[in-house]
Amino acid sequence: MRIAVAGLQHESNTFLPGTTPLAAFERPGGWPPLSRGPEMLSVLRGTAVPAAGALAVADTRPDVAIVPIQWGLAQPSAPIARDAFDGLADAIVEGIATAHAAARLDGLYLDLHGAMVVDGIDDGEGELLHRLRVRLGTDLPVAVSADLHANLSPGFVDRVTVLDGYRAYPHDDMAETGARTFRRLLRHLDRGAARPATVMVRPGFVVALTWQCTLTDPAKGLKERAESMMAADPDLAVFQAYGFPLADIPDCGPAIVVQHPDATRASAVADTLLAAWQAAEPDFDGPIPTATEAVRQAMVLAGTPGTGPVVIADTQDNPGGGGPGDTPGMLAALLDQGADGAVLVHIADRAAAEAAHAAGVGGTVDLGLGGKQLPEYGVPVPGPWRVEALGDGRFTGMGPMYRGNRISLGPVALLAQAGGRVIVAGPKMQASEPGLLHHLGLDPAAVPILVVKSSVHFRGAYQAMAKAVLVGRAPGPVTADLRDLTYRRLQPGVRIAGTAR
Ligand SMILES: [Zn+2]
Known part of the structure; x- marks a missing residue:
């Protein structure tokens, strides 16, 4: 069987200004770079991304020939520039069409995000699939x-x-999801079966990132609940998508997709899960302390018996939600309250790393740190800073999210002044990779207070070692309380979870 493999991943925050250029796909912090054709295989194999899981399954099947087309990911940011999307999408569509014309393809596996918005196109993945189907017809299993x-x-x-998706947030199951999806495609092709009945239902509310954590x-x-239903029925596939709430588009929000050969069974499962989501709605909401309150609580907790760091999530500057990785509020709160020994991971500032x-x-x-990219969220925190450690930023991912990724951040440094320490590096990167701390000689388990620019992914790396975990709200664009946003384009009747109907 000839199966083409391609990938295009972007989570687009429509509340951010500007657009994301092609260059953002070329060196995404912590992730494999844009690659095409056979080089894709060496770039992706052994990494944590879904396509790597799919390739590993293909390697176990001597009768499967992979046709690598193109794979690219950019860090979450503003919607993709139209010319960048057109170039990336055309390379995938034309690459597949050319391969199909040379020798018939039996199927296609796509490693996509699902929350991609393009300048002028609300539904990036829908547009990509539309272009594919126009070019290749509706017969090719995708x-x-x-x-x-x-x-x-x-x-x-x-x-x-065949549609599948990550079940865990933190996403420690990316490669596993790619492998599962590819196995489902192979089973579909082996059986020569019809497309399974597919039912999609929507709970009717949007959920902030903090409350989406599956831990x-x-x-x-x-x-x-969904996993136990699937364990009892091998033909059942459930994808519970929580949606990316920082996208003011009509399809923003959770959706449950059920696939099963039997349409009646698919509908029944969808209805059961929908009722469970609706019953859970009030629990998808809660209070989040300010940066000052979070640091105060952390300092108290750090002084109590027990081991491990008190971890504070700087959730409103989560690079994984489109944060710039340089809002200064948490760093200022540490220094103001004299949180000596605390470490903030990390401020994205190449010039500061090079100066160190x-x-x-x-x-x-x-020099001042933070507050340079989106000045509306606070002013830089002034120096002087003492240089405590330096690194070249090259290491292999060891946390559950980046494990195996060959990470190359350029110069990185650990800086300190009375009241706190901070890591600086060029690119932004979700703070869920302990390898960066070890690279700078820090043992995260021995840090009293660890501030991470992350909403939920940090838990995969740090929750087990943490004495306590707090989520704090410093000014930033990854809005923790969705009531702070003005949505204009949600579908009629869709509300913020926990708000009155
Ligand atoms: Zn995600």
Whole structure:
């Protein structure tokens, strides 16, 4: 069997200004770079991305020949520039069409996100699938793995033969999801079966990132419920997408997609899960302390008996939600309250990292940190800073999200002044990779207070070692309380979880 493999992943925050250019796909912090054709295989194999899981399954099947087309991912950010999307999408569509013309393809596996918005196009994945179907027809089986944060549209789902997605947030199951999706595609092709009946239902509310974590209820219970239904019925596939709430588009929000050969069974499962989601709605909401309150609580907790860091999530600057990775509120709160020994991971500032390397360990750099990319969220925190450690930013991912990724951040540094320490690096990157701390000689388990620019993914790396976990709200664009946003384009009747009907 000849199966083409391609990938295009972007989570687009429509509340951010500007657009995301092609260059953002070329060196995404912590993730494999844009690659095409046979080089895709060496770039992706052994990494944590879904396509790597699919390739590993293909390697076990001597009768499967992979046709690598193109794979690219950019960090979450503003919608993709139209010319960048057209170039990336055309390379996938034309690459597949050329391969199909040379020798008939039996199927296609796509590693997509599901919350991609393009300048002028609300539904990036739907547009990609539309272009594919126009060019290749409706017969070619297409399997898609998507992110748990996908904002699914009917126009997208209807064009996919086999749809699956991450079940865990933190996403420690990306490669596993790619492998599962690819196995489902192979089973579909082996059986020569019709497309399974596909039912999509929507709970009718949007959920902030903090409350989507599947390590805690209500998401934990909903995940386990679907998993137990699937364990009892091998033909059943359930994808519970939570949606990416920082996208003011009509298809924003959770959706449950059920696939089963029997349409009646698919509908019944969808209805059961929909009722469970609706019953859980009030628990998808809660209070979040300010940065000052979170640091105060952390300092108290750090002084109590027990081991491990008190971890504070700087959730409103989560690079994985489109945060710039340089809002200054949490760093200022640490220094204001004298949180000596605390470490903030990390401020994205290439010039600061380069200045630290020029000064050397033990030297001093006198510059402001943070607040340079989106000045509306606070002013830079002034120096001088003492250079405590330096690194070249090259290491292999060891946390559950980046494990195996060959990470290359350029110069990185650990800076300190009275009241706190901060890591600086060029690119932004979700703070869920302990390898960066070890690279700078820090043992995260021994840090008293660890501030991470992350909403939920940090839990995969740090929750087990943490003495306590707090989520704090410093000014930033990854809005933790969706009531702070003005949505204009949600479908009629869709509300923020926990608000009155
Ligand atoms: Zn996600």
